[in-house]
Amino acid sequence: MKPVNFAYERPRHLDEAIGLLGDESAQTKILAGGQSLGPMLNLRLVQPDLVIDITALEHLKRAEKMQDSLVLGACVTHADIEDGRVPDVTNGAMRAVAAGIAYRAVRNRGTLGGSLTNADPSADWVSALAALGAEAVVRGPGGTRNVAVDNFVTGALENALGFDELLEAVRVPAHSSSAQWGYYKVSRKTGEYAHAIGAVLFDRPRGVFRAVIGAVERKPLVLADARVLFGGSTNFAQFDSRAADAMLQSIGMRDALDRQIHTVALARAVRQASGA
Amino acid sequence: MAEQGVGARHLRKEDDRLMRGRGEFVADIRLAGLQDVAFVRSPLAHAWIRGISIPPQYKDSVFTAADLDGVKPIRAVSGLPGFKISEQLVLATGKVRQVGELVAMCVARTRAQAEDIAASVELHLEELPAIHDMLQAREKKSALVHEHWGDNVFLETFVDVNIEKAFDAPIKVTREIRTARQSMAPLEGRGVVASWSSRLEQLTVYTSAQMPHINRTGLSECLGLDHGNIRVISPDVGGGFGYKGILLPEEVCLSWLTMRRGHPVRWIEDRRENLSAGANCREHHYLITGYADRDGRLRGVDCEATVDSGAYSSYPFSACLEAAQVASILPGPYDFEAYRCKTWSVATNKCPILPYRGVARTGVCFAIELVLDAIAREAGLEPHVVRFKNLVRPEQMPFDNITRKHFDSGDYPEALRRALAHFDLPALRARQARGERDGRLLGFGLSIYCEQAAHGTSVYAAWGIPMVPGHEQATARVTPDGGLELRVGVHSHGQSLETTLAQVAFEILGIDTAKIKVILGDTAVTPYSTGTWGSRCMVMAGGAVASACREIETRARQIGASLLQVKAEDVTFSDGKIMSATSEVSMQDIARAWYLRPQDLPVNVHRGGLEATIGYKPERDSGTFSYAAHAVTVAVDPELGHVEILD
Numbered sequence: 001m002k003p004v005n006f007a008y009e010r011p012r013h014l015d016e017a018i019g020l021l022g023d024e025s026a027q028t029k030i031l032a033g034g035q036s037l038g039p040m041l042n043l044r045l046v047q048p049d050l051v052i053d054i055t056a057l058e059h060l061k062r063a064e065k066m067q068d069s070l071v072l073g074a075c076v077t078h079a080d081i082e083d084g085r086v087p088d089v090t091n092g093a094m095r096a097v098a099a100g101i102a103y104r105a106v107r108n109r110g111t112l113g114g115s116l117t118n119a120d121p122s123a124d125w126v127s128a129l130a131a132l133g134a135e136a137v138v139r140g141p142g143g144t145r146n147v148a149v150d151n152f153v154t155g156a157l158e159n160a161l162g163f164d165e166l167l168e169a170v171r172v173p174a175h176s177s178s179a180q181w182g183y184y185k186v187s188r189k190t191g192e193y194a195h196a197i198g199a200v201l202f203d204r205p206r207g208v209f210r211a212v213i214g215a216v217e218r219k220p221l222v223l224a225d226a227r228v229l230f231g232g233s234t235n236f237a238q239f240d241s242r243a244a245d246a247m248l249q250s251i252g253m254r255d256a257l258d259r260q261i262h263t264v265a266l267a268r269a270v271r272q273a274s275g276a
Numbered sequence: 277m278a279e280q281g282v283g284a285r286h287l288r289k290e291d292d293r294l295m296r297g298r299g300e301f302v303a304d305i306r307l308a309g310l311q312d313v314a315f316v317r318s319p320l321a322h323a324w325i326r327g328i329s330i331p332p333q334y335k336d337s338v339f340t341a342a343d344l345d346g347v348k349p350i351r352a353v354s355g356l357p358g359f360k361i362s363e364q365l366v367l368a369t370g371k372v373r374q375v376g377e378l379v380a381m382c383v384a385r386t387r388a389q390a391e392d393i394a395a396s397v398e399l400h401l402e403e404l405p406a407i408h409d410m411l412q413a414r415e416k417k418s419a420l421v422h423e424h425w426g427d428n429v430f431l432e433t434f435v436d437v438n439i440e441k442a443f444d445a446p447i448k449v450t451r452e453i454r455t456a457r458q459s460m461a462p463l464e465g466r467g468v469v470a471s472w473s474s475r476l477e478q479l480t481v482y483t484s485a486q487m488p489h490i491n492r493t494g495l496s497e498c499l500g501l502d503h504g505n506i507r508v509i510s511p512d513v514g515g516g517f518g519y520k521g522i523l524l525p526e527e528v529c530l531s532w533l534t535m536r537r538g539h540p541v542r543w544i545e546d547r548r549e550n551l552s553a554g555a556n557c558r559e560h561h562y563l564i565t566g567y568a569d570r571d572g573r574l575r576g577v578d579c580e581a582t583v584d585s586g587a588y589s590s591y592p593f594s595a596c597l598e599a600a601q602v603a604s605i606l607p608g609p610y611d612f613e614a615y616r617c618k619t620w621s622v623a624t625n626k627c628p629i630l631p632y633r634g635v636a637r638t639g640v641c642f643a644i645e646l647v648l649d650a651i652a653r654e655a656g657l658e659p660h661v662v663r664f665k666n667l668v669r670p671e672q673m674p675f676d677n678i679t680r681k682h683f684d685s686g687d688y689p690e691a692l693r694r695a696l697a698h699f700d701l702p703a704l705r706a707r708q709a710r711g712e713r714d715g716r717l718l719g720f721g722l723s724i725y726c727e728q729a730a731h732g733t734s735v736y737a738a739w740g741i742p743m744v745p746g747h748e749q750a751t752a753r754v755t756p757d758g759g760l761e762l763r764v765g766v767h768s769h770g771q772s773l774e775t776t777l778a779q780v781a782f783e784i785l786g787i788d789t790a791k792i793k794v795i796l797g798d799t800a801v802t803p804y805s806t807g808t809w810g811s812r813c814m815v816m817a818g819g820a821v822a823s824a825c826r827e828i829e830t831r832a833r834q835i836g837a838s839l840l841q842v843k844a845e846d847v848t849f850s851d852g853k854i855m856s857a858t859s860e861v862s863m864q865d866i867a868r869a870w871y872l873r874p875q876d877l878p879v880n881v882h883r884g885g886l887e888a889t890i891g892y893k894p895e896r897d898s899g900t901f902s903y904a905a906h907a908v909t910v911a912v913d914p915e916l917g918h919v920e921i922l923d
Binding site for chain 1: 548915
């Protein structure tokens with residue numbers, strides 16, 4: 001379990017990092033917290049020519065609260081969110097998600113941006129940020145572009161970044177004070193990746209009715225309008241697990257037990273959101 | 277001197293180095309010219325090897341089976357009738373039979389470079405059907421792990437004690453039970469450093485092992501070297517669990533390699549190798565029937581048990597120990613009169629098994645306890661009532677059970693009573709009847725077992741495997757300054773033996789434990805031993821240390837009496853001093869006389885001096901039996917199947 005021989009750079013400026021990405025012929029990997037990349041390097045699942053360590057880029061550690069949203073730099077750690085070292089616009093939703101990720105040792109180093117770009121379908125932020133309606137702020141040689149998280153994650157371990165781009169930040173829309181949020185993760189052991197994730201955000205004043213079923217071996221199932229799960233209503237009591245089950249079947253989840261675990265996760269997220 | 281003897285609360289002597297990070301494990305060993313090894317391992321469970329391509333620039337750094345001239349395969353034979361022998365080549369040729377099987381050995385200045393070379397070696401494998409299910413493997417139409425066997429069964433055993441006497445029982449319950457395969461993951465994995473000394477004509481193998489003397493015997497057989505040319509050293513070992521009670525193909529390979537290349541070589545198992553290629557255990561299948569009377573009395577147990585032994589028979593415990601254990605310990609702590617058990621040790625394309633803590637016990641206990649629960653349900657009785665009805669009672673001790681296990685002592689019902697005392701069972705039953713608000717289901721479980729340890733000669737001679745424990749020896753040696761060295765062939769990998777054996781010696785000789793050095797894990801300086809396994813160290817090595825210390829005491833009395841100018845029978849010995857009515861000499865005085873002032877010794881002094889190697893074996897060597905009762909309340913989430921332990 002030793003990585004292949006690779007070059008290592010730790011740029012001081014964002015433009016320098018973007019410049020290093022520019023050589024398309026070289027296999028390049030970005031290192032932030034290293035909680036997934038480290039083992040993947042050692043297992044030789046990735047065999048890069050160059051590793052660019054972005055932890056010296058102060059710009060990527062910023063946390064900026066705007067009127068209607070929060071921008072968190074890609075290198076903000078799970079622990080930064082868990083401990084409240086960065087502002088919050090989600091009535092504590094992100095803090096609770098962060099606190100449930102893996103183990104504290106992982107949360108100390110693991111980053112929001114690293115988790116999202118790694119795009120492991122079972123990772124918390126992949127589902128949670130999609131449910132929150134967050135956007136990825138993508139930086140390339142020509143400047144930045146914003147991509148909705150549900151489009152940023154394109155598949156299992158696949159994202160929408162071009163070879164010369166990196167994830168600069170995540171923009172999370174602010175919840176209204178009456179927003180209803182539920183997040184339920186099925187893990188048999190503390191700290192392991194999820195077997196199933198259910199997430200629900202009903203923010204009625206903003207007209208937001210989102211739901212996500214995650215940890216599904218592909219990009220999460222995101223319902224931008226989740227009312228279809230509630231018989232067309234916005235009444236939590238109308239939750240129809242058969243509708244969720246049918247959707248899981250439609251994305252090819254054949255195993256009935258697997259579907260049950262996922263629909264139960266969603267049902268429990270709904271129950272949480274409803275405050276019951 | 278504060279109380280330091282057996283049972284005293286004593287800080288662990290070894291912790292001074294271990295807790296300060298000053299332990300020395302195999303991976304800490306640095307030898308001049310050391311090079312690292314990485315192995316090319318089979319990515320397939322079952323395949324013909326059609327070719328191995330080695331890039332020309334690496335041809336001097338890569339070794340395959342074709343290079344290993346004169347190296348014999350690992351063979352762990354059992355003397356039980358019908359046992360089929362597997363030959364585990366240390367580097368595979370012809371066929372690979374498990375994922376992770378060694379195919380080629382790559383050596384370089386660093387492990388990373390060795391892995392680069394390993395990645396460049398190409399295996400041409402022709403995939404065969406993987407034999408992954410032990411029950412299917414038993415069927416006639418199954419593919420074969422070892423072609424020449426004709427089937428996949430290492431060994432079948434059969435025992436029948438009057439099973440027909442149970443057939444008229446009013447209650448008959450049958451259960452099919454499976455346990456999942458487990459793999460051991462000690463904090464420190466395996467690791468080997470091998471070097472050759474031309475001065476000593478000796479191979480030194482540092483290895484993270486529980487049984488260094490047994491590894492040496494195995495290496496001698498595979499390499500064709502005399503024992504005298506091999507020294508095995510197990511330094512600090514970070515957890516054993518049976519995982520380190522095995523002769524590794526890697527040990528044989530590195531031994532050969534250092535002799536071939538002339539420089540030391542090292543292989544440190546990484547976690548991926550540990551999890552994918554290391555030993556496994558405890559995958560059982562039971563088809564088990566319990567017979568009982570309406571009052572819960574167990575009349576008989578009839579069982580067919582299958583154990584997935586993996587691809588090869590590991591040295592020295594063999595592929596059949598686990599299944600053979602199943603047949604002999606399935607009756608547990610219960611007294612009943614009819615028993616039949618058939619077992620199969622089945623070869624599959626998985627990692628070989630080896631005995632992991634309480635060999636087979638967990639599976640067996642799970643099976644028999646579920647049968648007792650089923651009987652309780654059928655009889656309409658509480659599970660503990662059925663158990664009380666059938667446990668061996670204290671007044672029956674010592675008790676020979678239906679498989680002739682000799683339960684030496686114990687009060688099994690009392691253990692169960694104490695476990696039950698922690699619960700309010702009627703309240704729990706009422707709560708179960710009411711149901712939980714969150715929809716979870718409550719359950720109450722009981723499990724009782726007794727466990728044989730320190731198995732002796734007669735037990736192991738019956739298995740007929742390469743290793744049979746005899747007299748366990750210890751050397752006690754008083755040093756010239758009045759301290760004590762204890763040399764034992766067992767090894768410590770977390771069991772505190774450096775402390776507890778010193779406490780045994782203190783108990784007899786009264787020498788401060790700070791001045792007692794316990795030396796373990798080196799075949800050059802310790803007596804031969806089968807090593808550490810089967811919860812045997814305190815019984816066997818403890819007994820040996822006590823015996824050796826008693827001999828030292830006798831000899832010290834003789835010298836001490838002479839120094840005091842009285843007869844040996846006129847002195848007493850306590851607190852490390854020999855005393856006459858009027859005077860005393862210390863162990864230091866006695867040691868000084870023997871080593872430095874022999875002119876002071878009596879003419880007839882014992883020529884063995886202050887060093888004694890004595891063997892120990894209990895009068896009855898059928899083992900000790902400890903026992904315990906467990907009780908638990910759990911909540912089961914019926915939607916997700918999750919279980920939470922409540923109490």
